Amino acid sequence: MGKIIHALAGYLKGNITMGTMAVFLVAGIYILAIDCADLKNKGLKKELAAARIIGVLYIFGSLMAFVISKYIL
Secondary structure (H helix, E strand, O other): OHHHHHHHHHHHHHHOOHHHHHHHHHHHHHHHHHHHHHHHHHOOHHHHHHHHHHHHHHHHHHHHHHHHHHHHO
C-alpha cells in the first residue's frame, strides 16, 4: 500500500502544473457562470444544483491539488 501512495504522490507532483490548475479553474468558472445561468433559464433545478456543486469542486479541488503537489509533497 505504501508503494501505491508513493507512486501516486510522485504522479501528482509531476503532473499538476500551473497550466493544469488554470484549465480546471476556467472550467469551474465556466460551469458556474454560463452553464448555471442556462440551466436556471430552462428551469432544471436538479441539474442546476449538480452544476453548482461540480463547479465549486473544480475550483477548490484544483487549488487544493496544486497546493498539495507544490508545497506539501
